[in-house]
Amino acid sequence: MKKAKSLFCILFFFLNISAIFADGHAKITISDLWISEAPASASVLVAYVKLKNNTSSPISLTNITSTSFSSIEIHRTVIKNDVATMERFSKLEIPSDSTLKLLPGDYHLMLFNPNKPLSLGDKTELIFYFSNESKILMEAEVKKRNINKSQHNH
Amino acid sequence: MIPAIVALSILATSIGFYISLKQSQNRLEQNNIVQSLFWPNPKEIVDFTTKDHNGDLFGLEQISEKWTFIFFGYTNCPDICPITMSVMTDAYQALIDEYKNIQIIFVTVDPDRDNIDKLKSYVSFFDPDIVGLYEKPTTENSLTKQIGVAHYNNKEDGKYIVDHSASIFIIDPKMRLVSKISPPHKSDEIIEKFKKIKRFIDEKS
Numbered sequence: 001m002k003k004a005k006s007l008f009c010i011l012f013f014f015l016n017i018s019a020i021f022a023d024g025h026a027k028i029t030i031s032d033l034w035i036s037e038a039p040a041s042a043s044v045l046v047a048y049v050k051l052k053n054n055t056s057s058p059i060s061l062t063n064i065t066s067t068s069f070s071s072i073e074i075h076r077t078v079i080k081n082d083v084a085t086m087e088r089f090s091k092l093e094i095p096s097d098s099t100l101k102l103l104p105g106d107y108h109l110m111l112f113n114p115n116k117p118l119s120l121g122d123k124t125e126l127i128f129y130f131s132n133e134s135k136i137l138m139e140a141e142v143k144k145r146n147i148n149k150s151q152h153n154h
Numbered sequence: 155m156i157p158a159i160v161a162l163s164i165l166a167t168s169i170g171f172y173i174s175l176k177q178s179q180n181r182l183e184q185n186n187i188v189q190s191l192f193w194p195n196p197k198e199i200v201d202f203t204t205k206d207h208n209g210d211l212f213g214l215e216q217i218s219e220k221w222t223f224i225f226f227g228y229t230n231c232p233d234i235c236p237i238t239m240s241v242m243t244d245a246y247q248a249l250i251d252e253y254k255n256i257q258i259i260f261v262t263v264d265p266d267r268d269n270i271d272k273l274k275s276y277v278s279f280f281d282p283d284i285v286g287l288y289e290k291p292t293t294e295n296s297l298t299k300q301i302g303v304a305h306y307n308n309k310e311d312g313k314y315i316v317d318h319s320a321s322i323f324i325i326d327p328k329m330r331l332v333s334k335i336s337p338p339h340k341s342d343e344i345i346e347k348f349k350k351i352k353r354f355i356d357e358k359s
Binding site: 036038039040041042043044045046073075077079082083084085086088104105108110111112145147148149150 | 229230231232233234236237240241244267271272275276278279303305307313315317318319320321334336337338339340341342343
């Protein structure tokens with residue numbers, strides 16, 4: 001009986017663990033979040049990130065907040081006829097089972113009015129809100145921008 | 155005897171083929187340079203008045219006898235502007251030892267939000283040699299009017315966006331706008347293009 005009880009306990013423990021992991025296997029995975037190092041006087045910074053939708057239906061990024069910035073917006077750099085412009089998005093859809101990459105020269109997060117200058121290696125938190133009601137807090141580190149050396153990079 | 159003739163004719167054909175291949179490669183290279191060149195009628199830059207990031211006057215005299223690379227942008231543009239500036243800085247640092255008379259200029263197209271102090275902090279972040287220029291794009295003969303593009307979207311909003319030229323422009327030592335390098339910018343390509351453009355212009359001069 002005692003044996004059965006402890007077996008039950010162990011089983012219960014593992015069930016719990018797996019429940020945690022199942023929950024941990026989130027609907028959205030956020031990775032490679034970084035802020036580009038900028039001059040100390042910059043009033044707008046930029047962040048890049050990868051958003052992975054692990055579900056079979058589309059989920060949208062609806063808002064991003066941080067106590068370090070007055071506001072955060074989703075933008076995309078578009079170059080048409082040698083003229084650069086930025087488009088603003090109120091939300092960004094991540095298609096089912098796919099990863100949306102916010103990368104230099106493309107989609108990016110505009111971080112307005114940092115409340116203090118951020119230098120290389122500094123970390124700050126951003127909160128991502130999604131259309132499925134989920135909310136994810138992520139730490140962003142200030143990193144140096146990689147230089148685009150040549151077209152032959154793979 | 156016959157094998158010798160066959161071998162000789164194969165050799166001759168190969169040489170002929172090689173020469174024509176080389177010629178077409180050269181033509182292709184010439185075309186590539188010509189495409190990014192404003193030639194044979196490059197625009198001559200006329201006198202303009204701007205202030206540099208130290209507050210000093212900067213005009214035609216400061217671009218004379220130098221190869222000048224110009225990019226138009228604004229400090230509230232955190233994506234494409236620093237990308238281009240980083241690439242230009244990398245090209246500049248690779249070229250400056252060999253070609254002493256080169257300068258990199260960043261012209262703000264957003265004089266309402268940018269100022270001389272902001273420009274100073276901005277350009278020196280990339281390289282202390284880079285020149286930041288402050289001008290009102292609407293001024294007669296402003297560099298923006300002579301070379302670039304600036305268009306303002308919903309300027310009443312404090313977070314307004316400025317559409318601006320994404321190209322890097324090259325002015326030769328005779329103050330002629332000789333070339334435009336279109337994005338996406340890669341430093342190795344800028345270095346290669348500059349060398350070819352310089353060779354081409356030097357030959358024509």
